[in-house]
Amino acid sequence: MKSTKFTEPRKLSKEEVDRKWWEIGDFFRRNSLWMLMYCTGCCAIELPPAMTAAYDMERLGMGPMATPRQADILLISGYLSVKSLRRVIYTYEQMSEPKYVVGLGSCPINGGIYHDSHAVINQLDQYIPVDTYVAGCMPNTESVMNGFVDLMEQIRNKTAKGWIKYQENNEWYKKNQKAALGEVIIHDEFHE
Amino acid sequence: MMNSMSNVEFLKELMNRNFKVIETDVIDKYQVSFVLKQADILQALVTLRNAGWIQMSYLSAIDWPDESKIEMIYIFMNWERPVHVQIRSKIDRKDPVMPSIINIYPGAKYYERECHEFFGVKFPGNPDYEKQLILEMWDDIPPLRKDFDPQAYSDRKFTKREYKEDYLVLSDQNSKKEKREVRKERAESLKGGQKV
């Protein structure tokens, strides 16, 4: 007699299996976010309290990392000059996927107090995809932490897809980069 | 001190004896400024260096578009006689050319390159004053000239975020009015850092 209690498990298609694995991976990824801190501006001063005893980032499984290859999050804290944008793009492209970008402060959003400077770009998401912005000049530490928690929520909801956007709309991003920077990878005499 | 003359006196005497000083400005007993003719500059620097002003602290320029001049500024320091000396000279703005001083002060190499990038001053004598140093792939007039509009450049070059709606203006909120006025009162009671 065939049991009625247990039905034969349905054979999952390859996409479904992949999706299942992806969800499992997402669980690990959101609980262990390693940051590469690109501290170009004043907002970086909010990170020490976030990392040390006051807010203790490590309890969320976050921590600083040394190189882009190891990191999951690229943290842009503060204004980005044209020169640093080149390096940020280079660094972003070196990171291993999936990768997320967090912009700290108002400068990456709209230029902040440097909106009229010839040396500082105004809108980071024109050049690389940004998953989370933390607004404020400068944002206080609670909002920084909140930004990270938001990113974790986004990963859970599968909306943190910046790196896929960068792959799919690569030409658009490259066009913007070219328009603002001329060329991303440049030669300079000190590194020849 | 070997002689009774003060350092500033010594410096003034030195400069006035050798060059035609257009203007002298003693800021305090550690800082003196001289305005010279462009032709005198190199000679003056050699004299100063021989007199002990061996450290070049600064080299830059100021743009004076109304007079159509660019003013070069050199600052030197003497460790025996602690006086900063500023040498200034105005040069033509249309075609700003200033002979390089790297033979007198080799450290001026990168200052001159920076000055060329930001003000467009040419430094014949410095072999690579035209190479890029700080601004990478710059494509406009030198950015620290007064007729350069950074806002326009930024608008042209970098996309701006466009806001579809106006965000809440906090000053219109009634609930916070009291607090705001208390803050304002307190702010007005303060008098520029000096005790009332």
Place this chain on the structure above:
Amino acid sequence: MLLNILIGLGVAFFGFVLQTSIGGINRKIVGRLQKRYGPKWYQEFLDIFKLLSKRATSHGWIFDFGVIMALGGIIATAMFMPITNNIVAFAGYDNFFIFVYLIAVGMLGMAMSASGSGNPFASIGVMRALTTMLAYEVPFMIIVLTIIKLTGFSSLTEIGLFQQASGNNWFLIALPLGGIVGILSLMGMLGKKPFETYIAPAEIASGPMVEYGGKQLGMLFIMHEITVFIEVSLFVHLFLGGAENIFIFLIKYFLTYTTLNLISNVNGRLKIDQVVKFYYKWPLLMAVTQAIIAIYFGWVI
């Protein structure tokens, strides 16, 4: 034979799970010491599995092959490791020298892969790791020579049994100078802090690890956990009298690792040449003194 291999794999896996959990607990302890909340105790598992789930970059076949060789060598070493007197995969062949030299295959694999990435920081990190190894290994080997000479065995289980048979007269106490040298050398082996020269995140961008991300880094993390397991277990068997059963092993292991971690957390970092000078001054002197006292005079407490 197949059973032995399965036991060996079990030991390696046990070592990985044990060290990863204890590493996590230690992170929590350190967090509490610094008045932080600290991460979850299973945080290290999350880190490793996250790394394994990412898409990595590779710099050519030697980059991947080195990682495989590193993990393979370390798994092979761990398979020889006894846990208690009875739980040992290849009884009689748990020779001390196998651990010291088979671990080197793993290290060589990692060094090869790191240099193969073409990053100068990686080569510098490998250089520092090797130099540190040259420093701590010699005093340690002299003390182990003394122990082997005294017991007449080089098998770890036999050395453990020898200590248990003589009324739990651990070599940490019986050879007091040697015990200190053992602890200092173990700190060097684990890369704990006064001797942490090669993973220097702020200085050479984490040294050998600089180019790894994703699965290669995950595999190197697994390798690192098993390496720590091997080194701490070596100490437990050589100096702390082995273990009659698994609970004693766990207690000894946990106490050893935690103590070292606490010592490490109140220390700064030495320069490489300072590390070499230090090891060739005091620990070597102590080791030689201890060896002469114990071997030539036969004075053992």
Place this chain on the structure above:
Amino acid sequence: MASIEILILILVASSIVSYFLTKFNSFAGSVLTIFSTMFVFVSLAYYGFNDALVTTVNLLPGFTFEFTYLGAYFAIIVAFVYSMVSFFHPYFVDHYKYKNAYNMLFLLSLAGVLGAFFTDSFLQLFFFFELIVWTTMFLIPLGKSKSAAVSYFGFSAAGSFAMLFGILVMFREVGSFDITAGLASLSGTNAVLVFVSFLIAGFAKLGVFPLHIWLPIAHGNAPHPFSPVLSGALVKLGAFVAVLALIRISPASTVITAISLPYAHYIIALLGAVSIVFGTLMAIREDDAKKLLAYSSMSHGGYIIVAFSLLDSVAFAGGFYHILAHALASAGAFMAIAAVARQTGTTKMSEMGGIIHKMPITYIVYLVAIISMAGIPPMGGFISKWLIFQAVIDKGLIFIAIAVFFGSIGSFLYVFRPLAALFLGQEFPQFKKIKEAPILMLIPMIIITLLNIYTGVLPNGILGFINKIIIELGFAPLIINSPALTISGNNGLLFPALIAGVFGFGVVVAFVIFILLKKSRQVGLMDTYTAANFIHTEELLHYSVDFYAPLERLYEKYTTKMTDFYDGLANKVKELGKLAKYLFMSKYVEVAIFWIVAILAFLLWGEL
């Protein structure tokens, strides 16, 4: 059925033939060397292992030969290295000025080696020794530097004359030149004299402290295919002489009770230990890959000396096994470097990088060789080092143990340097065009690699042969094969096949983990972490100069002490020569005539 005499005659004959053949066609002449060395090796190995070498002499009057396991062991190793290296000749001889002489001298030196190992008379031993020294002396200057040969000859001559002195002292006491009988019947002061003079000869050949100066100079500057022979084969002659002195003569001296070792042997072991440490430290700071390997040969020579001076069968087994393991490892490493040198034209590590992408097989050869050299399982070097450690621990030799362990870990440092600087790292643009070495060069390198692995996995067959030597020397044999495939040391068992098997299993497990995970993205070598700087030059991203700078800083002041001493000595000799020249070679004829008369008068003094 092979007679030693026939083999030597074949070598001499083929050397003459190859001289003319190479003149005519260098490729054909080089192939002849391959065939004749291969023939000699195969017949030696086949008949040697089966005890079927005939020692009768029909064609060479005055020569007598004797078959000993000791000599056969050395001869087989040396002939093997010669035959492997001869595969390199077709690609190298054309670069040398006297290519026909190169082939001829190469074969002649092998003939000398065979004679030296199989002779039973000391005079013949001396003759063959000199044959080797003179042939190699003309081979070395075909490489980079002519003065290297002078240094080599100077030290070799010192060794040879020391040996001749020892032989004559022995002859005065014993009255015959027979090796076995002569060494056995020595006693008293004469035994010590012979012991010391033989050891000087052995040290000079083996390049052990304090007679090591020639080793890096000669190895580093010798022709590329000849360096593996020098390091893998000819240096082992010194080990042979040292064995004769340390084990066969073994003069009676007070035994140190704590370590149960005679004073004389302990002092020799200490010299070996100094040699280990010195060679290691010098190798760590060397920039030329061949010189680095030369210093490593010096360090390994120290291991061999330490092993033979311990008077313990485990140590002897370790020493003999180390001779084989080091011959294979250093021949493999030198041959890999020679292949790289042929393709790139340099051996300086600071000038190369990223060769692995173009020469992967050479890289594997080098990798296996250095794993063996550093004494890491599963290669041959581990077995021998393990045996030596066993003996050192069993005797409780603390100070020698420091050197032995230091050398073992230090070797890890220096062998890694060529690996990182030369094969790995950034691929330089000037080396993007090079190709893998030709197939004929790869064949011997692959054979050596396989043998390196074989000696590390299944050492018992070879240890069985070594046991015969140990019994022949009058010691108890090493216990092997109980249980099967294991080696019993003084305080533990070693099961090399198990280690290798488990290692292989571990690699398979790791490979399965690797392959199951997501595939990685391939990026170029220049796309690397640079702290976000744009770097376009490979040299800037390649760390190869002053590799161990922090370590070198600690001892670089003291490195020139020995060379300074020898330079000083050389200057003294030169001054003496100048004085002689001033006295005898004056431009005035009268002075010369005066001295001739004076010397004649002096010589005739006793007669008149």
